[in-house]
Amino acid sequence: MTTPFAEEHQMVIDLVDRFVREELMPLEKAVMAREAAGGQVALTAEEEAPLLAKCRDLGLWALDAPEEVGGVALPTTVMLAIQEKLKSTITPFIFPPDSPNLHMLMEAASPEQQIKYMQPYAQGEAKSCIAISEPGAGGDPAQMKTRAVREGDEWVINGRKIWVSNVPKSDFIILMATTDPGKGARGGITAFIVEPDTPGFFIEREIPMLAGARTYELVFDDVRLKDSQVLGEVGQGFAPMQTRLTVRRLEMGAMCVGMAERALGMMCEHTQQRETFGQKLSDRQAIQWWIADAATKIHACRLMVMDGAERQDRGEDVRTVASMIKVFATEMAQEIIDQAMQSFGAMGMSREMPFAILSERVRLARIYEGPSEVHRMVIARRTLRDYA
Secondary structure, three states: OOOOOOHHHHHHHHHHHHHHHHHHHHHHHHHHHHHHOOOOOOOOHHHHHHHHHHHHHHOOOOOOOOHHHOOOOOOHHHHHHHHHHHOOOOOOOOOOOOHHHHHHHHHHOOHHHHHHHHHHHHOOOOOEEEEOOOOOOOOOHHHOOOEEEEEOOEEEEEEEEEEEEOOOOOOEEEEEEEOOOOOOOOOOEEEEEEOOOOOOEEEEEEEEOHHHOEEEEEEEEEEEEOHHHEEOOOOEOHHHHHHHHHHHHHHHHHHHHHHHHHHHHHHHHHHOOOEEOOEEHHHOHHHHHHHHHHHHHHHHHHHHHHHHHHHHHOOOOOHHHHHHHHHHHHHHHHHHHHHHHHHOHHHHHOOOOOHHHHHHHHHHHOOOOOOHHHHHHHHHHHHHHHOO
């Protein structure tokens, strides 16, 4: 970071750090055992409830939500420092609400939608998910086929979505659909808010993913919605969706720093204790180079993340920067976690260590919110344009 945190912000970050060490890390053994048995990497209701209660007591709630809905309105720099701390543990937990959908609502919600959806979401009283990807659209949301057609005073929606997270727990779904196929991303995509009990909506199947995650395939069969459920302007859903994706991509940079830092710490501790053939692992050049490169890349990635955050807080367009961060961070973290696993030998391959979940989690991150290849294409296209 180019400038130090304000004292009150550093206090929040330090509070989060203690919360992670004292409340979340002790739950890791239970999480690993659950995943090793084929279950989800998720907290039980009995585990999560006291954590949420403590968060409220500590003021770790609605941290980047606007003050008018009871939030703290922390800047992006602080929120990403918090994400780094949270992802240093494999225990899955966020301080409500999840930021990306919040920022999409902040940008596009009408005054009525702010009261009905955004305010309870910001206060952690509601949960949400977003449905973008489709079975045939790959990494290009502009090719989506889910169609919304105006009939009288209603919108009739038909289509399928896939790879949607958190569906069963969500109180509303942000659904992306095409309203003018000829315009595509330039005026042809609209966002809608769909409640789970809407006739014609159902969950087709649950899809187990790496790291004990679960996603879902959804079907929309003649789903009828009112104008009040259009999020933002008709045909203008692509821009707030991109805002939402950019927030997540910046977060992913911080998440990867947290995961890589955890792996580096474990590698440093282990290699200074473990001896092979009469020599500590930490005295071997190969290990030292792994450690040196890891420390250097983590430092570089953290600076990239903080630079992106500062730009975001200044209101700059950070889409290209966010793409750079996502590619660099996910590949950096995967390399460091893999080397840490290697330094532990056979124990590094066991599901009694957090490496399995960390490595699978970061492997997933190279795909969701846009695969690395698509981001490289976008970065190259914009860079070529800048130097044209």
